[in-house]
Amino acid sequence: MDDRRRAADQSGQWSNDHGQNAGGFFKAIGAIVWKDLRAEFRSWELISAMLVFSLLVILIFNFALELDIxxxxxxxxxxxxxxxxxxGTLGLNRSMALEKDRGCLDGLLLAPVDRSAIYFGKFFSNLAFMLxxxxxxxxxxxxxxxxxxxQPGLLLVILLGSVGYxxxxxxxxxxxVQTRARDILLPILLFPVVFAVLLAAVRASGGILDNLTIADIAFPINLLITYDVxxxxxxxxxxxSIVEE
Amino acid sequence: MITVNKLVKRFGLKTVLRGMDFAVQPGEFVALLGPNGAGKTTFLRILASLSRPTLGEVNIAGFKLPGEASQVRARLGVVSHLPLLYGDLTAEENLRFYARMYGIANSQERITEVLEMVGLENRRRDLVRAYSRGMQQRLAIGRAVLHDPEIVLFDEPYTGLDQDASSMLDVVLKTVAAQGRTVVMTSHDLARAEELATRFDILSRGVIAASATRRQVKKTNLLEFYKQALAG
Structure with a gap:
């Protein structure tokens, strides 16, 4: 094995410094997004749950409010x-639960990549599902x-809000996901933190739908960009530090 | 290959490892035995850089943990009782994903080689969720050795396997060891440990209570050695 390893190292077949270079970082992000999309487009487990829930909420609001145009x-x-x-809460919970339940989160953490690559991989996957x-x-x-x-403006606000969320x-x-009460804990943790993003997104979206000028909606949009960053x-x-015991 | 000095691991007020010393030479197959709660899994998670030591030094293949964890992870394969595989991907897709994560070039060739080693070449396009527990565990070993690590850690690899699956896993484990890798395996199964390992370390109350080579244990037997270590 040592000879094989040495030869492989010399030929560059195996890269021990995978996590140390930018190419490896982006390849790892790409690999996680590829894996998540591939698995989801096979099972439709996550998107279908989010979609059915969304449509039900819209229908309930539609019939409950009985509003004029x-x-x-x-x-x-x-x-x-x-x-x-x-x-989004449903999707985030399910996405991380799929990693945790079969120990796959450990599998990701064992890879010799910068752990922020794992974060960005999961972030882009979750963003894709939400979009x-x-x-x-x-x-x-x-x-x-x-x-x-x-409307282009509204679509931009939805993108910015979704990125922040x-x-x-x-x-x-x-x-x-590392706790037993994960289904309950995520909304309790998430909503107070993400409240500012939602508020800015609602203000910006409302302004666009009310045909306000760009100057009028610039503040919530700038706020959204700031929160995203x-x-x-x-x-x-x-x-x-969150993933390490 | 692995050197651990005065390792302490605390979870809040609970101390799991209490100044543990441990060393493994290249090519050794060490069975880490001990009762439930002795700290075997915690110890393996520290070696795998999944858990940070509270105190003490851990040195693997010349790299220190946790500071040089990325270099350690490149040289380490881990098999636990969970498969660390995605059920909605095929065996080949799972290995391709991990090959990308480990930056393996020419991964197709290596994937085929690994699937042949674990006897799953003809099931490579099946979804992992359709695999039996034994097949998943064999694929998990394939995943762990995909990047050709110098060290492989096995945490209770026989958990949940029936006799046939365990026997097949024996063959794969022997193949992994025969390739010259350094292996550390935790287990409750003394008979299997006796068959596979070249050294036996008994972990009790957070420290190595006893250590013996296969030759030393042959004079008595592993069960007796194990009982004496726990009693002492």
């Missing part, structure tokens, strides 16, 4: 983000509430 438009931003937030669900929910919502949601959500889901930076720094 004008009032419906005024509650759109709130209903939309409440739906994304609750469905897929949102892409399906938006047209359904548009039809049910008779509101055009396909998923970045901190991935970190907190990694933390909560802070949450990603904080998660990048904290992930290693």
């Amino acid at each position: 004008k009032t419906r438009q005024s509650v759109t931003a709130g209903v939309l983000w409440a739906t994304f937030a609750f469905a 897929i669900v949102e892409a399906i929910v938006l047209p359904v919502y548009s039809v049910l509430y008779n509101t055009n949601l396909f 998923t970045s901190i959500g991935t970190l907190l889901a990694t933390m909560s 802070i949450f990603i930076a904080a998660s990048f720094m904290l992930f290693d």
